[in-house]
Amino acid sequence: MTPLVTLLSLLVLGAQAQHGAEWTYSEGALDEEHWPLEYPDCGGTRQSPIDLQIKKVRYNPSLRALNLTGYRFQRGEFPMTNNGHTVQISLPSTMHMTTSDGTQYLARQMHFHWGGASSEISGSEHTVDGMRYVIEIHVVHYNSKYNSYEEAQKEPDGLAVLAALVEVKDYAENTYYSNFISHLEDIRYAGQSTVLRGLDIQDMLPGDLRYYYSYLGSLTTPPCTENVHWFVVADTVKLSKTQIEKLENSLLNHQNKTIQNDYRRTQPLNHRVVEANFVSYPHQAKGYLHMRNQGSRVEPSLTCHPLDSGSLQA
Numbered sequence: 001m002t003p004l005v006t007l008l009s010l011l012v013l014g015a016q017a018q019h020g021a022e023w024t025y026s027e028g029a030l031d032e033e034h035w036p037l038e039y040p041d042c043g044g045t046r047q048s049p050i051d052l053q054i055k056k057v058r059y060n061p062s063l064r065a066l067n068l069t070g071y072r073f074q075r076g077e078f079p080m081t082n083n084g085h086t087v088q089i090s091l092p093s094t095m096h097m098t099t100s101d102g103t104q105y106l107a108r109q110m111h112f113h114w115g116g117a118s119s120e121i122s123g124s125e126h127t128v129d130g131m132r133y134v135i136e137i138h139v140v141h142y143n144s145k146y147n148s149y150e151e152a153q154k155e156p157d158g159l160a161v162l163a164a165l166v167e168v169k170d171y172a173e174n175t176y177y178s179n180f181i182s183h184l185e186d187i188r189y190a191g192q193s194t195v196l197r198g199l200d201i202q203d204m205l206p207g208d209l210r211y212y213y214s215y216l217g218s219l220t221t222p223p224c225t226e227n228v229h230w231f232v233v234a235d236t237v238k239l240s241k242t243q244i245e246k247l248e249n250s251l252l253n254h255q256n257k258t259i260q261n262d263y264r265r266t267q268p269l270n271h272r273v274v275e276a277n278f279v280s281y282p283h284q285a286k287g288y289l290h291m292r293n294q295g296s297r298v299e300p301s302l303t304c305h306p307l308d309s310g311s312l313q314a
């Protein structure tokens with residue numbers, strides 16, 4: 001292409017982006033590299049996700065465990081929607097979390113990020129020492145000092161996300177996920193909704209919720225607002241390979257393409273410090289064990305590929 005043609009095509013792409021093209025991760029005018037064109041915060045300096053570099057994490061013994069209330073089984077109907085980017089479950093504000101500094105956050109929704117575009121690609125958003133996990137779960141909350149999520153999302157101390165990483169456990173079905181996964185086929189097309197009857201979020205989260213990483217960041221999707229207090233749980237959720245493949249292959253986006261690799265690349269830490277309320281977490285000292293292996297067994301060997309392609313592009 002001549003420079004003029006290149007310039008023209010950039011202008012056209014820019015114009016499309018300005019006119020409400022739907023954002024994507026990797027295709028079209030508004031892929032993640034171009035989010036800042038339409039959503040300036042996405043180009044900010046405290047963005048999420050990040051790579052959690054264990055050696056640089058600061059142990060803070062005054063950080064206490066999160067106090068989670070209402071996360072246990074609740075009766076009722078919980079809407080579950082394919083929004084074209086992910087599957088999202090609406091949560092009741094009777095579910096809340098009080099953080100170590102006493103701030104209370106009410107739950108709003110829970111959604112997932114995954115990979116799947118080729119058999120060995122994982123899709124978590126946060127990485128640990130460069131390792132990408134297979135799936136990441138986000139439970140989104142808003143500060144209870146605001147009247148609603150809509151109000152809180154504009155405030156500098158508005159949001160908190162409890163994040164958990166998923167690893168594959170080849171043949172062990174996680175029955176706490178069976179109901180959720182069996183409903184995915186009801187919401188194949190973007191915009192479709194169904195309901196889950198009864199919900200136990202605590203069962204869908206890691207068994208040990210005491211230990212976490214904490215830092216200040218942003219939403220990982222547009223508008224990438226920089227008002228999220230992140231809590232990434234150190235323990236992981238285990239799902240079977242079949243369950244993971246179900247999540248990776250069940251849902252279509254607005255263009256009727258399978259939703260895969262719906263994760264954002266890791267963002268610069270800049271001057272931020274990641275804190276943790278533990279010194280070393282046994283599992284994550286050998287983070288390479290968490291990767292999805294191509295074979296059916298995960299061997300404790302350093303010879304397996306240390307990084308997937310996604311994390312190299314951070």
Ligand SMILES: *[C@@H]1O[C@H](CO)[C@@H](O)[C@H](O)[C@H]1NC(C)=O
Pocket residue numbers: 067068069098
């Ligand atoms: C946790 O929060 C609930 C309700 O918000 C409160 O009743 C309970 O005392 C708290 N527990 C701890 C250990 O702080």
Ligand SMILES: *[C@@H]1O[C@H](CO)[C@@H](O)[C@H](O)[C@H]1NC(C)=O
Pocket residue numbers: 254255256
């Ligand atoms: C997606 O597929 C459904 C069902 O075949 C169809 O009704 C819809 O128009 C399709 N959407 C697009 C954008 O092609």
